[in-house]
Amino acid sequence: xxxxxxxxxxxxxxxxxxxxxxxxxxxxxxxxxxxxxxxxxxxxxxxxxxxxxxxxxxxxxxxxxxxxxxxxxxxxxxxxxxxxxxxxxxxxxxxxxxxxxxxxxxxxxxxxxxxxxxxxxxxxxxxxxxxxxxxxxxxxxxxxxxxxxxxxxxxxxxxxxxxxxxxxxxxxxxxxxxxxxxxxxxxxxxxxxxxxxxxxxxxxxxxxxxxxxxxxxxxxxxxxxxxxxxxxxxxxxxxxxxxxxxxxxxxxxxxxxxxxxxxxxxxxxxxxxxxxxxxxxxxxxxxxxxxxxxxxxxxxx
Numbered sequence: 001x002x003x004x005x006x007x008x009x010x011x012x013x014x015x016x017x018x019x020x021x022x023x024x025x026x027x028x029x030x031x032x033x034x035x036x037x038x039x040x041x042x043x044x045x046x047x048x049x050x051x052x053x054x055x056x057x058x059x060x061x062x063x064x065x066x067x068x069x070x071x072x073x074x075x076x077x078x079x080x081x082x083x084x085x086x087x088x089x090x091x092x093x094x095x096x097x098x099x100x101x102x103x104x105x106x107x108x109x110x111x112x113x114x115x116x117x118x119x120x121x122x123x124x125x126x127x128x129x130x131x132x133x134x135x136x137x138x139x140x141x142x143x144x145x146x147x148x149x150x151x152x153x154x155x156x157x158x159x160x161x162x163x164x165x166x167x168x169x170x171x172x173x174x175x176x177x178x179x180x181x182x183x184x185x186x187x188x189x190x191x192x193x194x195x196x197x198x199x200x201x202x203x204x205x206x207x208x209x210x211x212x213x214x215x216x217x218x219x220x221x222x223x224x225x226x227x228x229x230x231x232x233x234x235x236x237x238x239x240x241x242x243x244x245x246x247x248x249x250x251x252x253x254x255x256x257x258x259x260x261x262x263x264x265x266x267x268x269x270x271x272x273x274x275x276x277x278x279x280x281x282x283x284x285x286x287x288x289x290x291x292x293x294x295x296x297x298x299x300x301x
Contacts, residue, residue, distance in 0.1 A: 056093025136161025
């Protein structure tokens with residue numbers, strides 16, 4: 001377990017010395033999806049809209065590497081500051097990935113009508129809110145990590161950024177939930193067709209099922225919100241608060257939910273799902289076109 005430190009004269013200047021074994025496990029676990037994301041990005045079209053997930057996972061691995069180093073140098077701000085910033089800020093990229101995926105899913109399905117915010121506005125609204133809250137967290141996190149008289153101000157700034165991000169993401173989660181409810185009502189054939197293809201297709205057909213990916217998006221939203229509320233509580237308690245100085249809460253309410261969320265995308269890679277939707281739609285159009293031609297020929301005198 002972490003070694004809690006309250007004496008400022010000891011090496012552990014930041015509340016505790018992180019557990020080495022847990023830090024190494026975290027580093028390894030986060031490195032696995034990072035390498036899978038990089039491989040998938042190169043294998044499946046190098047889609048720019050997936051870069052947020054790729055870059056975010058890389059930044060998270062850097063943060064965990066710094067956390068391992070922090071165990072050996074618990075009094076080093078040169079190690080602690082990047083560790084704090086990378087682990088605190090990387091989820092902003094993961095959240096942005098969800099912001100980007102939803103409108104693309106609606107567009108590929110031809111069901112933008114099921115969004116109560118227009119597709120083109122979703123990315124602008126939520127990604128820009130993510131950028132603004134990112135800057136707040138980056139500025140506040142840097143000030144808080146530096147310690148001294150500005151640490152309290154930095155915590156407040158980070159807290160404002162975290163609260164704003166949680167509010168924005170809660171609205172997005174509502175948007176995502178309503179989208180699923182509306183599409184099942186407005187286009188039930190698309191929902192049922194995906195389930196039929198999953199059950200009657202190849203062994204890995206489920207990886208191309210957009211309804212399963214939609215459920216993954218819902219699950220990741222829940223995980224990100226758990227992490228957001230934990231961080232809000234942590235920063236509200238202060239630099240040496242109970243949550244900040246007891247490492248177990250960080251692993252249970254931050255590291256684990258985030259890992260499970262991004263691990264889902266190692267299985268459900270959105271470009272694969274979108275390509276399948278497009279091919280399925282093209283096939284249906286061809287079938288309808290050929291059926292129309294045949295019927296027309298039969299009706300000719």
